[in-house]
Every structure is written in structure tokens, then in C-alpha cells.
């Protein structure tokens with residue numbers, strides 16, 4: 473069976489090529505470099521001998537995904553439905569434009585089993601993990617489609633990245649490789665709903681990435697209601713893991729807090745939030761929830777600003793995140809969910 477060549481790190485490719493073709497390492501470097509240029513077939517690798525190109529075509533495929541739907545927002549955000557090369561599964565990715573560069577938010581799994589109630593990605597459960605090559609394939613597809621270069625990567629699309637730990641770590645290596653995507657670790661954010669053992673595991677790797685925790689409530693009762701993972705790893709355990717992470721990496725953590733009207737947006741919630749995360753010295757990103765078709769609604773903007781002011785005036789650093797792409801269903805999983813429902 474052919475393998476996705478985008479899933480190989482440079483070292484892995486060197487040893488595989490040595491093993492099957494007895495190739496010197498400079499040839500592997502050539503092939504590896506080509507993978508991150510705008511090519512879709514091995515025949516386009518002009519300085520690679522013809523025989524090797526034929527062998528590569530026979531043994532591998534370039535798993536660049538294909539964009540088959542794109543939706544552009546008035547604010548420049550573009551959301552894509554992409555098709556996996558191997559099995560036609562459909563996933564989502566988003567391109568967002570900021571003053572500091574262009575970010576790609578990609579998926580790490582097809583579906584998700586974490587079951588957060590505000591998220592459309594988890595509604596049909598987990599289908600499968602994505603490979604590192606399929607994550608790279610999303611970035612390459614976006615770059616090709618939009619004719620841009622991605623400078624920041626956010627693992628905040630469908631799936632829980634830390635549940636697909638090994639492939640995500642391999643993806644980070646490929647992203648960071650100067651011959652790969654050449655995006656520095658500091659420009660990469662991993663978001664987790666709070667898989668405590670994996671936060672400790674990630675801390676051990678001591679990577680200078682940004683870790684974002686989807687917190688969304690300072691109360692175990694409410695958080696367990698909206699994020700079932702909290703029943704397994706309650707807030708106390710999560711905060712301990714965050715403290716261990718900071719101690720090891722010396723990196724600041726970000727807490728994502730999606731404001732949901734009547735659920736987590738009272739002043740009492742703000743007070744409890746400040747108390748809970750005080751020892752972590754974290755930044756809070758407030759996000760008025762981007763509504764899916766559930767009954768959950770965002771508070772009005774004035775209240776969001778009041779909540780933000782309350783946090784800041786009580787010593788807790790917080791900002792309101794721009795709600796990008798709300799006119800194109802850019803919230804997690806909405807586009808894929810609609811596509812799947814239409815195809816039923």
C-alpha cells in the first residue's frame with residue numbers, strides 16, 4: 473500500500489529511502505524540500521532523477537488535501553471543507569488574517585469524542601485520528617488555494633489534539649523544520665479541552681509553543697455539564713497540570729473562555745474565574761460563543777465588555793477575541809456538520 477510521504481519527518485525519510493532505494497542523504501533532502509513547494513506530483517521534482525521519481529510514484533503519494541468548498545467572510549476569514557486523500561473523509565480548516573500574519577486553524581481528528589455541548593465537531597463522535605501528513609496536507613492546501621504563506625498555526629479545529637499525541641508531535645516537527653514549513657514553535661498554538669496526563673507529557677517535551685486551555689467555566693458542576701471531560705479531569709487536577717506545565721516550560725498559558733448567556737457569564741462567574749486561575753498567571757481570551765444550532769447564545773456585546781472590564785480591573789489579564797467569520801459558520805465544526813447533514 474502506498475504511504476503518505478508528507479507524514480515522514482526528514483530523518484524518517486532518510487532512513488526509509490536508505491532502506492528501500494539505498495539513496496544518499498542529499499537526495500532525500502532534495503525530495504523533502506520539494507514536498508513543501510507548490511507541487512502535487514513527483515514528476516514535478518525537476519532535479520530528481522527520472523527513475524527515482526518513478527519509484528516514488530509507485531511507493532508513495534503526496535497527501536495534499538483538496539479544497540472542495542470554500543467560504544469567504546467579509547473580514548477576510550476563509551473556511552474550507554477539505555477531502556482526505558485516503559478515504560474521502562471531510563474535515564474543516566480555517567484561514568484567518570491578523571495584523572501580525574496569516575493563521576491557519578486546522579483539524580487534528582475527523583470528528584471528536586469529547587462531546588463539548590457548544591461544538592458541532594463532536595456531535596457525531598470520533599471517526600478517526602488524522603496523520604501528521606494529513607495535518608501538513610491541510611496547510612499546503614490552504615497555501616495553494618489562497619496563494620499565501622501561513623505564518624501561524626493553531627490546532628483548534630475539529631478534534632482534541634492531545635488525544636492524537638504522537639501524530640501531533642510529529643506534525644510539530646515537520647512544521648518547525650526549516651526545510652519543511654519553517655514555522656517557529658512560538659507561532660504554534662495547541663488547544664486542549666483539558667487532558668491532564670497529556671498536559672504533563674507535553675510539558676516534558678518543553679517546546680516553546682503556546683498552550684491554550686478551553687476552560688469555559690470556573691465551576692466543576694457547570695463545566696461538567698458543558699464539557700464532559702471535566703468529569704474525568706476536574707478543575708483542581710487541570711490547574712495543577714497547568715502549574716506543572718508552566719514550571720517546566722516557563723511559558724504562559726492562555727485560557728479560552730467562550731461566554732454563554734446564562735451559563736458562565738455572571739459577575740459571580742468572573743469572580744470565581746479570577747480566584748481559580750490566579751496561581752497560573754494566565755491570559756484569558758474571552759470569546760462570545762459563535763452559536764451553532766443549539767440553544768446556547770452569546771451575551772450581548774455590552775455584557776461581554778463588562779465581563780472583560782471586571783476581569784481586568786480585578787487584576788486578571790483578559791481580552792475579547794474578535795469573532796472572525798461569524799457570517800460563514802466559522803465556529804468549530806459548523807460547516808462540516810451542515811455538509812454531512814445535507815449529504816444524508
Ligand code: SF4
Nearest residue numbers: 584586588591594631
Ligand atoms: S471543542 Fe474541541 S474538544 Fe470539544 S468537542 Fe469540539 S473539537 Fe472536541
